[in-house]
Amino acid sequence: MPSITRRRAPNPGRxxxxxxxxxxxxxxxxINGANFTELGVQQISTEAGVARSTFYSHFRDKTDLLLRLATTVVDRSFDIASAWEPSDGLERLADGFRQVVGIYREHAVVLRAIAEVASYDATVRDFWYEGLSRFTDRTIAVLRDEQDSGRSPADLDLVSAGRVIVMGGKQAxxxxxxxxxxxxxxxxxxxxxxxxxYGAYRRPAEPAPGRP
Incomplete structure (x- = not known):
């Protein structure tokens, strides 16, 4: 009787x-000072204790790897930012920023790698921009609700304000x-x-023309 070779079932946990x-x-x-561009797949595999072929069975290439690392930063930051509502107040907003700063510190080497690779790789650049756009879109939506309710000034340019505070905040x-x-x-x-x-959510309304 011929032998039957059974294919091993995938192990999601492994x-x-x-x-x-x-x-x-x-x-x-x-963290130890490697430059991501110069970092080789073999070097990563050796450090992880896996074969080079194993690396490629989990990641398409180094760009895929970097995007996976970046996703952690974007998702964790967005979860914190999107949990805040203006009704939570200023101090809760400050606490949220403190948590985001902590995440950025924890993943500082990843952020440096993103900036490095984004300068020449459109895939990474587009991914990072789209990630930030999630923050901008939500900020604009929240500001619109505040404006419609009369809590933010009617003369607030929602798109400009959203981009300034998100992109400017990220750089800061x-x-x-x-x-x-x-x-x-x-x-x-x-x-x-x-x-x-005070620059957007509760900015004082400008006086009407001709009034002090």
Whole structure:
């Protein structure tokens, strides 16, 4: 009787474990000073303790790997940002920013790699821009609700305000985690919240023409 070779059933738990190990290995290499562009798949595989072929069975290429790392940053930040509503108030907004700053600090090497690769890779650049667009779209929607209810001024340009506070906020956070001390994170987060709150959400309405 001929032997029957049975195909081994996929093990989702094992697959997730291996992917986690590869992602963690990449972060370790970046933390230790590796340049993502110059980082080779073999080097990542060796650090993770897997074969090169195993890497390619989990990730299409290094870009796919970087996007997976970036997704963690975007999703965790968006979950925090989207949980806040203006009715929660200024201090809750400041606390949310403090949490986002913490996430950016935790993944600083990933953010540097994104900036590095986005300068020449359109896929990474588009992914990062689309991720930020989620924040901008939600901010505009929240501002529109506030404007419709009369709590934000009628002369507020929703699209411009949304882009300024999201894109500007992102750049400010990146700059802060690069040059600022973590002991100042809470103060930085509160200042950012104050700028958002009084610059858009509760900006005083401009007086009518001819009135002081």
């Amino acid at each position: 697959r997730a474990f291996v992917e986690t190990e590869i992602l963690a290995a990449t972060r370790r290499l970046l 956070i990146l700059d802060h985690i690069t040059v600022g001390n973590s002991q100042h994170d809470a103060a930085f987060a509160r200042e950012l919240a104050l700028i958002w709150w």
